[in-house]
Amino acid sequence: MIETKFLQLAQQAVAALKWEVSFSPKPGLVDTYSNGSHTDMDWKLFYKSADSLLDSFVEIAEKSYRQPIALPLREEIGRIGRIAEKDMFQATNGVNTHKGAIWSMGLLISAISSQQTKNIETILLTAKDLSRLPDKNVIPKKTHGAVTKQKYALTGAKGEAQNGFPNLAKALAFKPQLDDFDTWMRRLLVLYSNVDDTNIVYRSNLNVLRDFQNLSTQIAVDPRNILNNPQFEKLNDFTREHNISPGGCADLFAASYFLKHLK
Numbered sequence: 001m002i003e004t005k006f007l008q009l010a011q012q013a014v015a016a017l018k019w020e021v022s023f024s025p026k027p028g029l030v031d032t033y034s035n036g037s038h039t040d041m042d043w044k045l046f047y048k049s050a051d052s053l054l055d056s057f058v059e060i061a062e063k064s065y066r067q068p069i070a071l072p073l074r075e076e077i078g079r080i081g082r083i084a085e086k087d088m089f090q091a092t093n094g095v096n097t098h099k100g101a102i103w104s105m106g107l108l109i110s111a112i113s114s115q116q117t118k119n120i121e122t123i124l125l126t127a128k129d130l131s132r133l134p135d136k137n138v139i140p141k142k143t144h145g146a147v148t149k150q151k152y153a154l155t156g157a158k159g160e161a162q163n164g165f166p167n168l169a170k171a172l173a174f175k176p177q178l179d180d181f182d183t184w185m186r187r188l189l190v191l192y193s194n195v196d197d198t199n200i201v202y203r204s205n206l207n208v209l210r211d212f213q214n215l216s217t218q219i220a221v222d223p224r225n226i227l228n229n230p231q232f233e234k235l236n237d238f239t240r241e242h243n244i245s246p247g248g249c250a251d252l253f254a255a256s257y258f259l260k261h262l263k
């Protein structure tokens with residue numbers, strides 16, 4: 001029988017993934033208004049994908065409960081993470097919806113369950129330590145992320161975790177603004193401004209990433225209502241023109257919501 005505490009933690013992670021895709025508008029990304037720069041995904045597919053991850057998230061919480069941060073735990077959650085990736089691809093018919101999210105959420109769930117804490121600093125530090133342990137069972141693949149990281153000397157989702165999730169922490173540190181929507185929109189823009197998202201670079205190049213980040217920074221710090229700021233429409237147009245999607249930022253956005261709403 002699944003213990004309620006593990007199920008509840010996993011359900012919160014799945015709910016955060018669904019919240020992320022529902023949050024609208026998000027330039028370049030799939031939301032409930034549009035499919036952004038994607039032709040093979042919509043918000044319903046993301047819901048299906050999120051639901052397919054519940055069992056693996058429960059198992060990560062279970063297997064991590066009060067465990068020391070050491071190689072056996074790292075290898076165990078790596079094994080479950082790879083099953084989660086398979087479940088996701090099966091649920092989506094081969095579309096990569098949540099690969100980055102499985103990685104980040106998996107580490108965060110494991111950190112929460114192993115330390116039995118809601119303290120964000122402790123969670124990020126523990127997830128960082130876990131991610132730095134070498135999992136000998138990883139088979140290097142020529143993924144889009146791997147190709148891009150090598151070509152441009154970027155560190156991707158792995159680097160974000162191994163550095164203690166600095167961009168996620170930056171987004172969370174952003175003080176509430178006018179209202180809940182404005183606060184979360186600016187947190188998303190903080191991620192757009194700072195994350196070296198390999199999805200963007202794979203579909204374009206480093207110059208496009210930097211222009212995207214600079215435009216996002218301008219909007220994030222502008223006190224005007226974001227949806228009335230003409231620069232926001234410009235950002236939307238920019239993602240369309242370059243056919244780019246900040247999928248890595250979306251994963252971290254979901255993870256930041258998950259941490260902020262831990263019960």
Ligand SMILES: CC(C)(COP(=O)(O)OP(=O)(O)OC[C@H]1O[C@@H](n2cnc3c(N)ncnc32)[C@H](O[C@H]2O[C@H](COP(=O)(O)OP(=O)(O)OP(=O)(O)O)[C@@H](O)[C@H]2O)[C@@H]1O)[C@@H](O)C(=O)NCCC(=O)NCCS
Binds near residue numbers: 082095105149158196
């Ligand atoms: C360590 C792994 C994450 C290995 O990952 P990989 O080597 O494949 O490459 P990364 O670049 O590290 O990216 C993986 C995904 O992470 C997201 N991401 C990208 N950049 C960043 C960043 N700077 N910080 C954080 N996260 C980042 C991103 O995922 C999202 O985008 C995907 C959808 O994008 P889309 O545009 O559709 O791209 P594609 O389908 O690839 O291509 P096209 O559409 O252009 O054709 C979606 O998945 C989002 O989630 C990257 O895709 C890890 O996978 C690993 O080692 N796993 C093993 C299991 C394990 O150990 N798990 C432990 C914890 S459970």
Ligand SMILES: Nc1ncnc2[nH]cnc12
Binds near residue numbers: 028098
């Ligand atoms: N809403 C979204 N759109 C595109 N890629 C994503 N990866 C995770 N969430 C996403």
